[in-house]
Each structure stands twice: as structure tokens, then as C-alpha cells.
Amino acid sequence: MTVHHSMASLAGGYTKLSFNKRTKKYHGQCPFCHSVAEVFCVDNKNGTFWCYSCGKHGTIEDFRIQMGLECPEPEPEPEDAGIMGIYEAAAAYYYRCLTGRMDMRAYSYITKERGLDEDTIADFGIGYAPHGGGNQSLYRHLRQKFDDLAIFRSGLIKRGRYGIYDMFRNRIMFPILNRNGRVVAFGGRCLGDKGPKYLNSTESRIFNKHTLLYGFQTAAEASKTEDTLLVCEGYMDLIALQTHGVSNSAAVLGTALTKEHAALIRCFYRRVRLALDSDKPGLQAMARSIPVLENAGLKVDTISFSPAKDPDEFFRMYGKKALKARTSEGADPSVTAVRASSEPEAELVRQLIKHLNAQSGQGGRTERAG
Ligand SMILES: [Zn+2]
Numbered sequence: 184m185t186v187h188h189s190m191a192s193l194a195g196g197y198t199k200l201s202f203n204k205r206t207k208k209y210h211g212q213c214p215f216c217h218s219v220a221e222v223f224c225v226d227n228k229n230g231t232f233w234c235y236s237c238g239k240h241g242t243i244e245d246f247r248i249q250m251g252l253e254c255p256e257p258e259p260e261p262e263d264a265g266i267m268g269i270y271e272a273a274a275a276y277y278y279r280c281l282t283g284r285m286d287m288r289a290y291s292y293i294t295k296e297r298g299l300d301e302d303t304i305a306d307f308g309i310g311y312a313p314h315g316g317g318n319q320s321l322y323r324h325l326r327q328k329f330d331d332l333a334i335f336r337s338g339l340i341k342r343g344r345y346g347i348y349d350m351f352r353n354r355i356m357f358p359i360l361n362r363n364g365r366v367v368a369f370g371g372r373c374l375g376d377k378g379p380k381y382l383n384s385t386e387s388r389i390f391n392k393h394t395l396l397y398g399f400q401t402a403a404e405a406s407k408t409e410d411t412l413l414v415c416e417g418y419m420d421l422i423a424l425q426t427h428g429v430s431n432s433a434a435v436l437g438t439a440l441t442k443e444h445a446a447l448i449r450c451f452y453r454r455v456r457l458a459l460d461s462d463k464p465g466l467q468a469m470a471r472s473i474p475v476l477e478n479a480g481l482k483v484d485t486i487s488f489s490p491a492k493d494p495d496e497f498f499r500m501y502g503k504k505a506l507k508a509r510t511s512e513g514a515d516p517s518v519t520a521v522r523a524s525s526e527p528e529a530e531l532v533r534q535l536i537k538h539l540n541a542q543s544g545q546g547g548r549t550e551r552a553g
Pocket residue numbers: 213214215216217218223234235236237238239
């Protein structure tokens with residue numbers, strides 16, 4: 184099992200620390216006043232630090248703030264806050280449609296097929312966008328509280344050739360939150376065979392999938408005790424991970440990791456473990472993400488849930504403890520393969536595939552000390 188020396192590992196990213204067996208504390212040069220003497224001290228057990236020279240001291244939180252790592256979510260402009268209000272009303276409506284069993288197929292898809300219980304549905308605010316009501320179910324609901332101008336600005340309701348219609352219909356709805364816990368977008372998974380399998384809200388001033396990670400508000404909290412962020416793909420994988428005790432996880436929304444993602448992660452974590460799908464698009468995203476993360480000073484490795492196809496299946500096969508253990512250890516060689524190669528992307532992908540095949544063939548994986 185990996186032990187997370189969180190205060191020391193955080194501070195250790197800025198100054199070289201050595202453990203003193205007698206004092207049971209870490210000592211090093213101060214990352215704030217850059218003292219030559221080893222006047223900086225970390226008590227990992229209490230999660231505190233102090234400097235005998237400049238006097239800076241505090242908790243992990245204080246260290247982040249003093250290092251300028253806090254990355255607060257900016258307060259929204261009044262107009263944007265208004266749109267978030269509409270999204271929140273829509274999320275509440277979708278949630279009631281699902282849990283009120285307006286559509287039994289939607290309800291049994293999420294509870295039986297995906298195995299989510301009522302608590303999980305509530306935790307993630309999962310909902311259902313109905314397709315009856317002349318394609319205007321949400322519109323009718325929103326009109327009771329909001330004016331048309333605001334409603335159309337939200338993008339949830341569209342005007343088309345055949346009149347006004349709800350953007351999301353017959354879909355399982357996943358509210359996407361920013362780090363202040365405000366709803367800034369939706370992801371909708373299709374239940375029928377009409378339209379794309381996944382549909383996200385269109386990008387706006389408050390929603391940019393190149394800067395936002397699904398589930399990150401929980402992951403930010405978890406960074407107090409964990410130093411590695413697990414990055415997966417998609418809503419269901421993230422829900423499976425966080426529900427089964429892996430709170431230090433977040434999901435990309437159909438993109439590779441960008442330098443904005445990397446900067447956000449760097450505020451909270453020192454390592455990233457990529458748990459992207461091992462199909463071709465997943466491997467390509469992995470090959471693109473690794474150098475971006477490394478440039479931001481993050482240590483990167485990968486993880487596979489083999490022989491399961493994803494975290495949820497892994498959990499069903501082996502249980503919570505095994506999932507926690509698997510996610511706590513990474514495998515380096517695929518990263519090395521990517522880094523060592525200067526060939527074009529296709530070659531990186533071939534190497535990754537080769538490596539992953541070799542890995543599943545061996546049945547054993549490299550275990551690393553945290
Ligand atoms: Zn100092």
C-alpha cells in the first residue's frame with residue numbers, strides 16, 4: 184500500500200528534504216526565503232511546516248496559498264451567475280425526472296445496468312432529460328421561473344425551423360460543476376439511437392472543456408491526503424472511481440489533457456496517473472497528454488484495469504480494496520516508451536499498444552514505491 188507523505192511530498196516539490204530519524208521531521212532549505220542553512224522543517228504527521236529563518240509556517244493549505252498554488256475559482260459575472268441559476272434549476276428538474284421514474288427505461292438503465300444506487304444518483308445529481316412534451320418539457324418548466332431572454336441565453340433551449348425545443352432529449356444527464364460547486368454545463372448520454380452517444384453543452388464563458396475536469400471539486404478536496412491524481416475518461420468511470428473510495432480522480436471531457444488542465448492539476452497534485460481507455464483514441468490522448476503534464480512539472484505514469492475493461496468492471500470483479508490498491512500503483516514503462524521516442528504520434532501509439540499487450544501477457548506489473 185502506498186503511504187502518502189502529503190506535506191513532505193508537496194513541499195518536497197520545491198526544496199530537497201531529508202528525513203531526520205531523531206526529530207522524526209523533514210529538514211531542508213526554505214523554499215520561501217531560500218536560506219542556505221537547513222532551517223525549513225516539515226512535520227509530516229501533523230501536516231505542518233515552518234521556517235526558523237523567515238518564520239513562514241502553517242498547514243498544507245497555508246503552504247499552497249503562500250506558494251501561490253491555491254488557484255481559486257473566480258467569482259462569476261452577474262450574467263454568468265444567472266445562467267448557472269438556470270442550469271441549477273434544470274439539474275433539479277432532470278434529477279426529479281429520473282428519480283421520480285418518469286421513464287422506467289432511464290431509471291432501470293442507471294440503477295440496474297449501471298448499478299448506481301439512490302445515494303450515488305443524488306451525490307452526482309444525475310438526471311434524465313425527457314423526450315415527451317412536444318420536445319419542450321424543460322422549456323415549460325423553466326418558463327415558470329425565468330424569462331425567455333435568460334432561458335435562450337443558457338443554450339439549454341433552442342429555436343429551430345420547427346419551433347422551440349429542448350437541447351437535451353431522452354438522455355441521462357450529468358451536471359458538470361466548477362470547483363465552487365456551481366453547475367456550468369451538462370453531459371448527456373443518449374438512451375435511444377437518435378443523435379450522438381454523448382452530447383455536451385456547447386462551450387461558453389462559463390464552460391470550457393479544455394480547462395475543466397469532471398469531478399475535480401471532489402479531487403481538489405482529496406488532494407489534502409493524496410499526492411496523485413488519477414485521470415480517467417468519461418462520466419461513468421469517474422463516478423465508479425469516486426463512489427468506490429478513489430476520490431483523487433477526475434475525468435477529461437472528450438479531449439486530451441491541455442496545458443490549462445495541467446496548470447490546474449499542478450495547484451493540487453504532484454503526480455498524475457493516466458487511466459485512459461486502451462483503445463486507439465485513448466492511447467493517442469495519452470501520447471499527447473504526457474509531455475503536456477511533464478512540462479508543467481508533474482510526474483506521470485499510467486494504469487490499466489486489465490483484465491477488466493474499466494474501473495467499474497474492475498470493482499465488480501475484485502471489490503473496493505483491490506480497486507484502491509490498483510489505483511495506488513502506477514506502471515512506468517509505457518511512459519518511458521513515449522518519452523524515449525521522437526517518432527510521430529502513430530509510432531507512439533504503436534509502442535503503447537505493444538507495451539500494453541506485453542503487460543497483459545506478463546500478468547504482472549511494475550510496483551513502485553510511492
Ligand atoms: Zn524561510
